[in-house]
Amino acid sequence: MRYYNVQVLAKGKKQTLLISSENKREALEKAKLKSSGIVVRIEETSMPVEEKFKALKNELLSYKKSKIKRQHLIATIRQLAVMANAGIPIHDALTEIANSTQNAQLKALLEDVAENINAGISLSQAMEKYKDQVGTLTITMLKLGEQTGDMAYALFTLAGILEQIDENVRKFKKAIRYPLITMTAMAIAFTILISYVVPKFKSIFDKFHAELPLPTRILLGLEHLFNTYGLYVLAGLVIVIFLTIFSYKTNPDFKRKLDTLFLKLYLLKDIIYYSQLNRFMLIFSELVKAGIPVVDALDNSISMIDNTYIKEKLEIVKNMVEKGSSIGDAFEQTGLFENMIIQMITAGEASGQLDAMLAKITEYYGMKFDYILDNLSSYIEPIMLAIIAAMVLLLALGIFLPMWDMAKVVGGQH
DSSP states (O other): OEEEEEEEEETTEEEEEEEEESSHHHHHHHHHHHOSSEEEEEEEEOOOHHHHHHHHHHHHHTOSOOOOOHHHHHHHHHHHHHHHHTTOOHHHHHHHHHHHOOOHHHHHHHHHHHHHHHTTOOHHHHHHTTHHHHOHHHHHHHHHHHHHSOHHHHHHHHHHHHHHHHHHHHHHHHHHHHHHHHHHHHHHHHHHIIIIIHHHHHHHHHHHTOOOOHHHHHHHHHHHHHHHHHHHHHHHHHHHHHHHHHHHHHOHHHHHHHHHHHTTSTTHHHHHHHHHHHHHHHHHHHHHHTTOOHHHHHHHHHHTOOOHHHHHHHHHHHHHHHTTOOHHHHHHHHSOSOHHHHHHHHHHHHHTOHHHHHHHHHHHHHHHHHHHHHTHHHHHHHHHHHHHHHHHHHHHHHHHHHHHHHHHHHHHHO
16 A cells, blocks of 8 residues: 545645555545545655554554455355356355355355345445455456356356466465475574584683684684574564565555565566566456456456566556557567567457467466476575585584694694
């Protein structure tokens, strides 16, 4: 969320409204709803102190509404699609699914939506207040189903998109599991060696009062740090991680800087780049294929992107298309896409086969992303080997160098 000071002129008096929204356009719309006056000026501001405390409190106490787990949402949408395809009324289908689900949050949501539908409200309108839990893509596909009169197709398409996204997330988690376990084991082993093995040699080194080599001094310094301030270091590390995650979630500027940094780091940049563009193209191609206007399809596809830098670049596409530019030219202006991709989009746009070309591009980015995940271990292994070698070398030199010096001294005395 971003925060904006909106200056409004109403009945000859100026008043300033603090609006929280995703972007400036949304802030203007909210300001118009809150006040019947004329918007004079709008400028972005930092998050107010009281809002920061409120956000921190929500984070600590978990008051903030969480999104429904994607697996539960997919299962619900899939069931709803099957029932809608069988001709069962949406209200009855929602009630049936609510009665059979074990998820309390999902059950309450479905019961409330069913009640609203019974009162004459459309499914998309009833779901609108749960946008944070089910996502904007769900709302868009429900609206498509209502507009076309084919709710089953819209729901099946939505379930397919979410399943593909979920599959990519699971692939990524599986790929990084081995490196994470290995790195954690290495860190624990090194900490144990520093804390319990090095002190045994420290008493030997102290007896000779000789000048110790640099590796030994580093080892002894680490031993002193771990054994004297270990708990403080651990607590400090936990606090730093928590504050970083909290700032990433609540501070747009900090998030943008971190997202930009991620796109410069070895390996991580490729994982983020291809995963984000694969997700964008997957949703965009499916929405265009389903008949949603290109601008609306872009808007919904962009809202599913997590990386701020890539999101801002893709916003260029939407803005240019809104102003009448071709999709190919708009994509080229972002600097995110290869020349081959631009040519495919341009050709698809010119021939009226845009949805088919977008499907091919989605497949291309999916293959690139899968290739990186399948070979992730081979990319990370050199780094892990280098870290292990550095640890072993430090321990070996730190312990054996002074012992060799001691052996020479003892040999010289004889």
